[in-house]
Amino acid sequence: MPLLVTDAIVLHGMEYLESSRILRLITRDAGVQAVIAKGARRPRSRFGSALDLFAQGSAQLLTKPGRDLQTLTSFDVTRSRGALAADLDRFTGAAAIAEIVLRFAHDDSGPEFFDIVEHALDDVAAAPPGAGRERTIGAIWRIVGALGFAPSLDDCSVCHSPVAVGDAVLFHHRAGGILCDRCASSHGGGRAIPRDALDALRAWLGGSDSLALGGREARAHQRLLHEFVREHLADGRAIRAFDAWATSAGEG
Numbered sequence: 001m002p003l004l005v006t007d008a009i010v011l012h013g014m015e016y017l018e019s020s021r022i023l024r025l026i027t028r029d030a031g032v033q034a035v036i037a038k039g040a041r042r043p044r045s046r047f048g049s050a051l052d053l054f055a056q057g058s059a060q061l062l063t064k065p066g067r068d069l070q071t072l073t074s075f076d077v078t079r080s081r082g083a084l085a086a087d088l089d090r091f092t093g094a095a096a097i098a099e100i101v102l103r104f105a106h107d108d109s110g111p112e113f114f115d116i117v118e119h120a121l122d123d124v125a126a127a128p129p130g131a132g133r134e135r136t137i138g139a140i141w142r143i144v145g146a147l148g149f150a151p152s153l154d155d156c157s158v159c160h161s162p163v164a165v166g167d168a169v170l171f172h173h174r175a176g177g178i179l180c181d182r183c184a185s186s187h188g189g190g191r192a193i194p195r196d197a198l199d200a201l202r203a204w205l206g207g208s209d210s211l212a213l214g215g216r217e218a219r220a221h222q223r224l225l226h227e228f229v230r231e232h233l234a235d236g237r238a239i240r241a242f243d244a245w246a247t248s249a250g251e252g
């Protein structure tokens, strides 16, 4: 069996039989992979506590083409991200990020996508108290963009002409972004968002992780992101941890 050595992050874990664990990883070189860590729950397992949720390290996988479950033979932790478990906003945000990645990324997602997920979890882990939610919103928008679903924020998402934005602009989920005045008057639905909110979306999708929002603004952004993901990625199906995060009021 070919041996694959790659950076990996633990995004989900479950116990399996008496002593093993089944994990889902995002890897730098092979996208999302499900692996079995045999004996991982034995007291003197060679994995130790390495396989905790959100831990990152160098993983060795024995891979069999065509198999859904590969075998993890070692995992050398480089980052444990214990800060995510120390704060509820950070933890629920990281869980939402993990779920979005596991549901919508594939085994060919590539090194750049891995870097985006790595930075997303680092940003949320390093969030000052009360900022976990903003960091999560920005991180998920970047992941949505990397998955190919970035909303149109400069040109009209229907007629593609540049949009002159006044104090507010119409954001239309189904159309996939903002609308010009003409298209806004001919399309039902959508949500008017203030100019500040549009600027925040542009900053997040452009890579910024340091916006500070008030509680009301943050909740409005959570709602917008939730609606967008449901429209374009989820096909109306539930995304449990993400839905729970997106509808929570948070602490800030």
Ligand SMILES: [Zn+2]
Pocket: 156, 157, 158, 159, 160, 161, 179, 180, 181, 182, 183, 184
């Ligand atoms: Zn238009």
